[in-house]
Amino acid sequence: MVPHTGPLLVLLPGLGAVATTFLAGVEAIRQGRVRPIGAFSQLGRIPLQEDGGEQPVPEVLPLAPLEALHFAAWDIFPDDAYEAARAAGVLQKQDLHALRDFLRQIRPMKAVFDRQYVRKLDGPHVKQGRTKRELAEALREDIRQAKAAIGAERAVMVWCASTEVHLELAPCHRSLRAFEQGLERNDPAIAPSQIYAYAALQEGIPYANATPNRAADIPALEELAELKGVPIAGKDLKTGQTLLKTVLAPALRMRLLGVQGWFSVNILGNRDGWVLDDEGSFRSKEATKSEVLDGILSPQLYPELYGELYHKVRIHYYPPRGDAKESWDVVDLVGWMGYPMQLRVNFSCRDSILAAPLVLDLVLFLDLAARAGWRGPQSWLSFYFKSPHVRPGEPVHHALAEQYQMLCRALQGLALRWRAAQQTLPQA
Numbered sequence: 001m002v003p004h005t006g007p008l009l010v011l012l013p014g015l016g017a018v019a020t021t022f023l024a025g026v027e028a029i030r031q032g033r034v035r036p037i038g039a040f041s042q043l044g045r046i047p048l049q050e051d052g053g054e055q056p057v058p059e060v061l062p063l064a065p066l067e068a069l070h071f072a073a074w075d076i077f078p079d080d081a082y083e084a085a086r087a088a089g090v091l092q093k094q095d096l097h098a099l100r101d102f103l104r105q106i107r108p109m110k111a112v113f114d115r116q117y118v119r120k121l122d123g124p125h126v127k128q129g130r131t132k133r134e135l136a137e138a139l140r141e142d143i144r145q146a147k148a149a150i151g152a153e154r155a156v157m158v159w160c161a162s163t164e165v166h167l168e169l170a171p172c173h174r175s176l177r178a179f180e181q182g183l184e185r186n187d188p189a190i191a192p193s194q195i196y197a198y199a200a201l202q203e204g205i206p207y208a209n210a211t212p213n214r215a216a217d218i219p220a221l222e223e224l225a226e227l228k229g230v231p232i233a234g235k236d237l238k239t240g241q242t243l244l245k246t247v248l249a250p251a252l253r254m255r256l257l258g259v260q261g262w263f264s265v266n267i268l269g270n271r272d273g274w275v276l277d278d279e280g281s282f283r284s285k286e287a288t289k290s291e292v293l294d295g296i297l298s299p300q301l302y303p304e305l306y307g308e309l310y311h312k313v314r315i316h317y318y319p320p321r322g323d324a325k326e327s328w329d330v331v332d333l334v335g336w337m338g339y340p341m342q343l344r345v346n347f348s349c350r351d352s353i354l355a356a357p358l359v360l361d362l363v364l365f366l367d368l369a370a371r372a373g374w375r376g377p378q379s380w381l382s383f384y385f386k387s388p389h390v391r392p393g394e395p396v397h398h399a400l401a402e403q404y405q406m407l408c409r410a411l412q413g414l415a416l417r418w419r420a421a422q423q424t425l426p427q428a
């Protein structure tokens, strides 16, 4: 495994609530103001000894330290990260003020954007290009310049931009050749998120998709990731309601309690909520939020318990709440002798506060995976996503406990490899 040296560039398409909360948090941790709550890469432990003893992740894995992280972003608005964070309204004024100098330095580059894919937004800070191929080349040039500016040899991209409309798999997604021809002839099936993913992979940069739209999870970009030897991960961060759903549903299945209905409703009032108010973008979200229950309850194996399950997911834009999302779940259960019961869950959370530590973990773990020579979809990172991107034919695991085991096993393997490599080094 290649050890960590030098700077690591974090590339963020989308400088909104999630991205700025992530940036502010990393800097606040570096300044010793806060603890890295919620980040497994910083506070997690994995079993590494025969007696089952658990070791701190940062001590047993050669992760890039937070001090090595540098940042670059793209957005359709020219506001720097300080202004963008203020507009997002997640963090309090005094917290942002303390991080102002750092956040002010992060000014977004012009975005690749098209309203056709995010109908509720428009902004002035956008690249012009004759073809999607030209736009991809412009992003590649941005990446090369951002790396050169800090002397970085490595980078990771995490797509944190608005959710794009749902796109079906199209012929231009099926192979790299077809995709590149599609870029040339401006195929409408190629969305901006896919152009960013293509640019990152061409530059040999690991890519994660924090949002539900189809990006690197198409055969063309899987092929490119394999070709370039780059790990990819996605999609749609599993933060609030779905996180709890993937804890509760396995418990009901283990107890063999029937589920007739699962009604999930959310209210949120940030820009993400505004974008998701559009039917096209909501369809992307609905797909990733809905598939988890079937994956966990296996109605094909238990038709008498889950065959009739009615699963309804709704998101409502409600401005007074801002980023402080609230979700309600009502689950209609069936027990012994067919008697009905109900379970109600009410989670008042903060969307970006839950998402930011996951972005940090993904950056550090994808960088580590790349240095270990892992390529293509990284199913061991399923823990972070509502709709895990796995290799074709590989089973998808939605239950959080299973995903946690997969994460720990992979990190354990990497830690043992790293330890063995250290032991074979010549002693100075």
Ligand SMILES: NC(=O)c1ccc[n+]([C@@H]2O[C@H](COP(=O)([O-])OP(=O)(O)OC[C@H]3O[C@@H](n4cnc5c(N)ncnc54)[C@H](O)[C@@H]3O)[C@@H](O)[C@H]2O)c1
Pocket: 013, 014, 015, 016, 017, 018, 019, 074, 075, 076, 077, 088, 111, 112, 113, 114, 118, 121, 123, 160, 161, 162, 163, 164, 192, 193, 210, 211, 212, 236, 237, 238, 239, 240, 270, 271, 272, 351, 352, 354, 355
């Ligand atoms: N916060 C969570 O818990 C959570 C969980 C899962 C997924 N997500 C997803 O993460 C994404 C970011 O969420 P957010 O709350 O930060 O949203 P946000 O609206 O605050 O930020 C998104 C930013 O992306 C920019 N943008 C849109 N299209 C772009 C493009 N093509 N290139 C560059 N920038 C572009 C917008 O101008 C905006 O500043 C959303 O898609 C959301 O659905 C969030």
